[in-house]
Amino acid sequence: MSARIVHVAVGVIVADNKKILIARRADKAHQGGLWEFPGGKVEPGESLQQALERELYEELAIKVIATQPLIKIRHDYGDKVVLLDVHKVTRFSGEPQGVEGQPIEWVAPDKLSGYEFPAANRPIITAINLPQRMLITGELNSTEDFFARTQRALRKGIRLVQMRVADDAAIPELLDRMLVLCRQFSAQLQVNASPDLFAAIEQPEIGLHLTTRNLLICDQRPVSENILLSASCHNDIEIAHAQKIGVDFICLSPIHATSTHPDGLPMGWSVFESLVEYTSVPVFALGGMKESDLPRAIAAGAQGIAGISEWWEPSNR
Numbered sequence: 001m002s003a004r005i006v007h008v009a010v011g012v013i014v015a016d017n018k019k020i021l022i023a024r025r026a027d028k029a030h031q032g033g034l035w036e037f038p039g040g041k042v043e044p045g046e047s048l049q050q051a052l053e054r055e056l057y058e059e060l061a062i063k064v065i066a067t068q069p070l071i072k073i074r075h076d077y078g079d080k081v082v083l084l085d086v087h088k089v090t091r092f093s094g095e096p097q098g099v100e101g102q103p104i105e106w107v108a109p110d111k112l113s114g115y116e117f118p119a120a121n122r123p124i125i126t127a128i129n130l131p132q133r134m135l136i137t138g139e140l141n142s143t144e145d146f147f148a149r150t151q152r153a154l155r156k157g158i159r160l161v162q163m164r165v166a167d168d169a170a171i172p173e174l175l176d177r178m179l180v181l182c183r184q185f186s187a188q189l190q191v192n193a194s195p196d197l198f199a200a201i202e203q204p205e206i207g208l209h210l211t212t213r214n215l216l217i218c219d220q221r222p223v224s225e226n227i228l229l230s231a232s233c234h235n236d237i238e239i240a241h242a243q244k245i246g247v248d249f250i251c252l253s254p255i256h257a258t259s260t261h262p263d264g265l266p267m268g269w270s271v272f273e274s275l276v277e278y279t280s281v282p283v284f285a286l287g288g289m290k291e292s293d294l295p296r297a298i299a300a301g302a303q304g305i306a307g308i309s310e311w312w313e314p315s316n317r
Contacts, residue, residue, distance in 0.1 A: 004079075010039035010086040012070055012128060013062075013096065015296055019106040020128060022115065023059070034249045035105075035115045037086070037124060048085055056089070061099050066091035069301060071127045074279040075120050086124055103216040119150040122124070126228075126248050130188075132294060132304030134251070134284050138312040140170060145314075147181060153311040154185040160246040162209050162230075164192035172201055179206060190230055195222035202227070209249070212238055232286075234264075240280050247281060251306050254287025269300055276301040 013021040026203045038059050042051040053064045066089070073084040098104045107115065112125045135158045140146050150161065163178055165171060171193055182189040183205075190207040191198060196217065198208045207228030210218065215231040215238065222245075223229055231242045233250045242250050254264040255272055266287060267275075276283050282303035285293065289305040297305050 005081045005083055006086060007042040007051075007083050008039055009042050009048050009050070009055055009082075009310070010037050010084050010283060011056050011064070011067075011089045012086060012123070012124065013060075013089040013092065015057070015106060019108055020112065022072075022105055022107055023098065024103045025238075026100075026102065031118050034231070035117050036121065039084075044084075052087060056092075059099055059102070060094075060096040060104070062092045062094040062096050064089055064092050068205075069298060071123060071280075071282055071303070072277065072301060073120055073123055074278065075237075075280070079223075082120070084120060086126075086127070089115065123248075123281050127303055130282055130303055131159040132251060132298070133158055133305040134162060134190075134304065134312070135311045136162045136286075136306055136307045136308045137164050137231030140165045140167075143174070146176065149312050149314065150178070151181060152313055153179065154187055156311065158311055159185065159187045160190070161187055162190040162192055162244055166207075168197055171197065175201055175206070180201075188228065188301070190228065198223065207248075209251075212258075215242055215245075215247075218245050227317040236275060236278070241277060243279070249282040249303065250279070251284045251286045252279075253275070253285075255285050258288045263277050265300075266293060269296060272302075 012286045023038050025032050026033050027033050038053065038056055040055040042048055052067065056062055056064055067087040068090060070086045070088050072086065075082045096104060109128050112128065135153045137146065137150060163174065163180055165174065171191065179189055189206060190209040190212065192209045194214050204226060207230065210224050210231040212232045212234065221229065230249050230251065231247045233239045233242055233252050239250065252272060252275060254266050255269065257266050272285060284304055284306040285297040285302045288307045289307040290310055294305050
């Protein structure tokens with residue numbers, strides 16, 4: 001007999017100043033005293049949107065005007081599976097208040113990790129703090145061209161960069177300059193490297209990205225919890241392993257055929273969406289992505305899109 005699914009609508013309420021509203025659970029409640037993002041169960045006959053609107057009105061006295069999907073998180077308790085269906089609330093009316101007496105706070109996204117949440121909420125915090133676009137650097141033709149192209153992408157709004165170069169030996173000499181450049185634009189830097197190489201260059205500000213090969217040889221998380229860890233996946237087996245070792249987000253590919261991986265069989269949006277449905281960490285769609293694909297990726301449950309050619313433009317363009 002399959003476990004019943006408890007569908008929970010969760011709202012990440014975003015103020016005009018980008019702060020996020022959180023509420024503290026009653027001390028006598030399950031996981032009492034912890035902070036959470038407001039929401040509650042989807043009742044029989046309700047749509048997700050209806051449940052979200054009802055719960056946020058009952059808990060906070062606000063009326064939801066506009067939302068967008070953020071992430072779905074499944075947790076299996078054996079006798080039941082809880083599905084947290086998380087949406088950003090980007091517009092609302094009314095002044096939020098703790099109708100049920102619960103304390104509430106507005107918190108800057110990068111300060112959320114300083115609050116104690118249920119373990120299942122960690123991917124929500126990751127998703128809140130990740131942007132919707134990730135640049136993967138292209139070929140290293142020359143050092144100056146490499147940094148000129150990266151800077152151009154950062155100037156166009158890219159705030160997540162995966163530094164990938166064919167020769168691992170080039171990583172240490174590029175890293176300091178790349179980190180300085182990313183700091184200038186308040187961008188997160190991920191380094192595509194083996195865990196052994198990363199251990200020699202590890203800095204708190206820099207995250208590690210694992211290729212599929214490096215992912216599959218890891219039997220546990222290769223870096224500490226304060227290091228952002230990502231990985232490349234192509235199917236449900238690799239996704240399951242990535243989640244088992246505790247990655248923070250993944251890149252799932254290929255969506256479309258690409259010139260860099262002409263032999264890769266594109267999965268298309270339908271397969272991508274079905275894989276994301278059962279993935280409890282943020283997912284970036286990869287493989288032939290264009291800016292025009294971003295709304296489709298979001299609708300399919302993705303965090304956003306990742307790519308090379310869309311943003312890896314010559315510096316004179």
